[in-house]
Amino acid sequence: MTRRPVITIDGPAGAGKGTLARRLADHFGLPHLDTGLLYRAVGLKAEKTGRSPVEIAAGLEPSDLADPELRTDGAGQAASKVAVIQEVRANLLDFQRKFAAQAAGAVLDGRDTGTIICPDAQVKLFVTASVEARAERRYRELRAKGVDTIKPRVLAEMAERDRRDSERAAAPLKAAPDAYHLDTSDMDADAAFAAALAFIERKGFRSSGP
Numbered sequence: 001m002t003r004r005p006v007i008t009i010d011g012p013a014g015a016g017k018g019t020l021a022r023r024l025a026d027h028f029g030l031p032h033l034d035t036g037l038l039y040r041a042v043g044l045k046a047e048k049t050g051r052s053p054v055e056i057a058a059g060l061e062p063s064d065l066a067d068p069e070l071r072t073d074g075a076g077q078a079a080s081k082v083a084v085i086q087e088v089r090a091n092l093l094d095f096q097r098k099f100a101a102q103a104a105g106a107v108l109d110g111r112d113t114g115t116i117i118c119p120d121a122q123v124k125l126f127v128t129a130s131v132e133a134r135a136e137r138r139y140r141e142l143r144a145k146g147v148d149t150i151k152p153r154v155l156a157e158m159a160e161r162d163r164r165d166s167e168r169a170a171a172p173l174k175a176a177p178d179a180y181h182l183d184t185s186d187m188d189a190d191a192a193f194a195a196a197l198a199f200i201e202r203k204g205f206r207s208s209g210p
C-alpha cells in the first residue's frame with residue numbers, strides 16, 4: 001500500500017517521542033517536524049532579545065532553528081513559558097498545518113499535534129513514561145554530555161515543565177481520544193519502535209521502501 005500517512009506523536013518531555021518520531025520517519029520515508037523546536041526557538045529568542053514572543057512567533061526565521069542552544073534544558077523551560085501564550089500558538093499553527101498537509105505525508109511530534117494541529121491524522125501515538133523514568137534518562141544524557149547536575153534537580157525541573165504543559169489553558173498536553181498509548185517506562189528505544197510499528201501496520205500502512 002502506498003498511502004502516505006500523517007503520524008502524530010505527543011507526550012511529555014523525556015518520554016522518547018523524538019527518537020521514535022525520527023525512526024518512524026526514516027522507516028516510512030516521511031518528512032519529520034519536531035514542533036517543540038519552534039517553541040524552543042521562540043522562547044530562546046525572546047529571552048535573548050527581550051522582544052515579544054508573539055511577534056517572534058509571527059516571523060520565525062530558518063536561522064532561529066539552527067541555534068545550538070535550542071537543545072538545552074534552559075531552552076526547554078523557556079519554550080514551555082512562551083507555549084502558554086495563545087497568540088504564540090496561533091502564530092505557529094499555520095506552518096505546522098502546512099507541513100502536515102504535504103503530499104509526501106508527515107510525522108509530527110510535540111504536545112498538541114494529534115489534538116489541535118492534525119485532528120484528522122490517520123495515526124496518533126501518545127507516548128508517556130513515569131516522571132522518574134524520564135528524569136533518569138535525561139540525567140544520564142546530561143551526564144554523558146559532561147553537564148554537571150544532580151538527579152533531584154533534573155526530576156524537579158521535569159515535574160515543573162509537566163505541570164506547566166498539562167495545566168495551561170491553551171492546548172494543554174493531553175492524548176487525543178483516538179490515540180494509541182505507549183508507556184515506555186520499561187522499554188528501550190527498540191521496543192518502543194517495535195510496538196509503534198506494529199500498531200501502524202495494523203492500520204494498513206507499510207513502508208514503501210525495499
Ligand code: C5P
Nearest residue numbers: 035036037039079080083110111112165
Ligand atoms: O518537545 P520539547 O521538549 O522540545 O518542547 C519544549 C516545550 O515546547 C514543551 O515543554 C512545551 O511547553 C512546548 N510545546 C508545545 N506544543 C508542542 C511542542 C512543544 O507547547 N506541540
